[in-house]
Amino acid sequence: MVGRRNRPPAGMSMPVNTPPPPVSETRRAAVTVALAAYLAGLALCVAGNTSSGGSAVVRTVKAKLFSPWMAPLWLDLGYDTLLTHGRAEDGDHRLEIRRLDALGAAGPVVLPARSLGGERAARWRRLARAVAEGEADPDREALLPAAVGAGAFAPWSTRDVSVRVMRHLPPDRADVLTGVADAAGRDDEAYAARVRLVAGEVQLIKSTPREELAPLVQEPTP
Amino acid sequence: MNAAPRPSGSPSLGDAIGATWTTFWFTPVGAWPLAAVRIGGGLLALALWAGYARDLETWFGASGMIPPGLLAAWRSPYGVSVFDFLPSSPLLWIAYLAGGLVLACVTVGALTPVTTVLGALAFASLLHRGPMLAGPADDVVAVILWCLAIGRSGDALSIDGGARSRLGRPSPAPSVRSRIALGLLRIHAAVIAGAAALAQLKGDVWWNGTAAWWLAARADSGLVDLTGLFLRSEYLLNVVTHAIVLFEALFAAGMWIPAVRRPLAIAGLVAWPLIGIVGGEPFWGFALAVLSLGCLPDAVESSA
Numbered sequence: 001m002v003g004r005r006n007r008p009p010a011g012m013s014m015p016v017n018t019p020p021p022p023v024s025e026t027r028r029a030a031v032t033v034a035l036a037a038y039l040a041g042l043a044l045c046v047a048g049n050t051s052s053g054g055s056a057v058v059r060t061v062k063a064k065l066f067s068p069w070m071a072p073l074w075l076d077l078g079y080d081t082l083l084t085h086g087r088a089e090d091g092d093h094r095l096e097i098r099r100l101d102a103l104g105a106a107g108p109v110v111l112p113a114r115s116l117g118g119e120r121a122a123r124w125r126r127l128a129r130a131v132a133e134g135e136a137d138p139d140r141e142a143l144l145p146a147a148v149g150a151g152a153f154a155p156w157s158t159r160d161v162s163v164r165v166m167r168h169l170p171p172d173r174a175d176v177l178t179g180v181a182d183a184a185g186r187d188d189e190a191y192a193a194r195v196r197l198v199a200g201e202v203q204l205i206k207s208t209p210r211e212e213l214a215p216l217v218q219e220p221t222p
Numbered sequence: 223m224n225a226a227p228r229p230s231g232s233p234s235l236g237d238a239i240g241a242t243w244t245t246f247w248f249t250p251v252g253a254w255p256l257a258a259v260r261i262g263g264g265l266l267a268l269a270l271w272a273g274y275a276r277d278l279e280t281w282f283g284a285s286g287m288i289p290p291g292l293l294a295a296w297r298s299p300y301g302v303s304v305f306d307f308l309p310s311s312p313l314l315w316i317a318y319l320a321g322g323l324v325l326a327c328v329t330v331g332a333l334t335p336v337t338t339v340l341g342a343l344a345f346a347s348l349l350h351r352g353p354m355l356a357g358p359a360d361d362v363v364a365v366i367l368w369c370l371a372i373g374r375s376g377d378a379l380s381i382d383g384g385a386r387s388r389l390g391r392p393s394p395a396p397s398v399r400s401r402i403a404l405g406l407l408r409i410h411a412a413v414i415a416g417a418a419a420l421a422q423l424k425g426d427v428w429w430n431g432t433a434a435w436w437l438a439a440r441a442d443s444g445l446v447d448l449t450g451l452f453l454r455s456e457y458l459l460n461v462v463t464h465a466i467v468l469f470e471a472l473f474a475a476g477m478w479i480p481a482v483r484r485p486l487a488i489a490g491l492v493a494w495p496l497i498g499i500v501g502g503e504p505f506w507g508f509a510l511a512v513l514s515l516g517c518l519p520d521a522v523e524s525s526a
Contacts, residue, residue: 071298074346085425119273130354151287170439
């Protein structure tokens, strides 16, 4: 039975001088177990890595049994490529880094530059988005913007930079048709901070958006 | 209690499942399908790998923007990268260039039993060094590289095959390992297409038919400007949006329906790159086209 299954069928596209060796039952059983384990891990990774978040049982089983060997291989993934949901955070992000000294008047360095394309530009956009999104995660807050700012110290020979993440907000189609919005859309500041080196320590001073500041109330003059 | 005797000639459900499983995973397959995937996947991996070159030190250098110390917050506790341990510039470049050389060997099919494994390890290692830089194309290419490492991907269209011919050795027999690799590629193609469709359908824009507008109107990541067309015709916008999700869902299901698998896989060679271009993720589209290549029924199945 095994030999008949593994015999090369007629009509092969390439010349073959030796028949394929039959797969023993033992080997087949071992491969079946390995495949079943991997497919179970794949199912749990897809279920546990979605943007909706996985259930506790899926997270736990995956973390205990599958992540230890699937994560190092870059296989602990959800594959949930949504492309867009039309939200602000789905827009293109970019980093703007400006040195805050006399030479900073030249303007910020924009990453990726508008002229840059391809996967290199896409990776810069993902980095910019990670900077902005990290602010919503207590475990990641300030880590990446501080590192990005500090990464500019040495090449620019400076100790004080601003890091800003701008995101492009595409216009609503209906607004473009009615002339309310321009087809080019507009840019929005997703994150801004000052990063400086003081006494060998990297300090991050986050800029607070103007709408989050309390209005200055002046005491009425008697 | 005695079970009722089964009529002779009608296999039980368990036997049928076992036979299907055995046929799917253990029927030997020729070398060409996986060789084609190797060339396509290798070229993609090389292109993605090369995309790091200009910014390698800016990101991963000794005073780079992504120091190893912050990675614990971004990657799995089991994630590890050889690039974590290469702080100096020369070592970083040596490892990077060595990885590129290995992926080039995978593409041309040189020393494939070794280079496919090393290439998959190197690719995963680079992605772990900067997980926030990785995109959907990287995820698909990582899967392709591991499948190439499992199968005998260097048996045809390769330097290994050429060397074998020059030495007068016989052509390799159809391989069960290659069948397993192609089976895994097909499963991943279906899973990735299905997961993408499900992820998209969580958003209203994929239901109300405007998602393609939000993709086209993005400032930088769009490769072709379709905004003018979409402004002129709402129906066209809706059709493009729905067609993307419909194709993904059909592809995910159709990989398991013999009657439509071949036409869907052939359509995928064109449709996936188009979806990638419209969606601003061209490499993701090309990677899925390579997966489609692995889903084409091979000569063994065609003659069966």
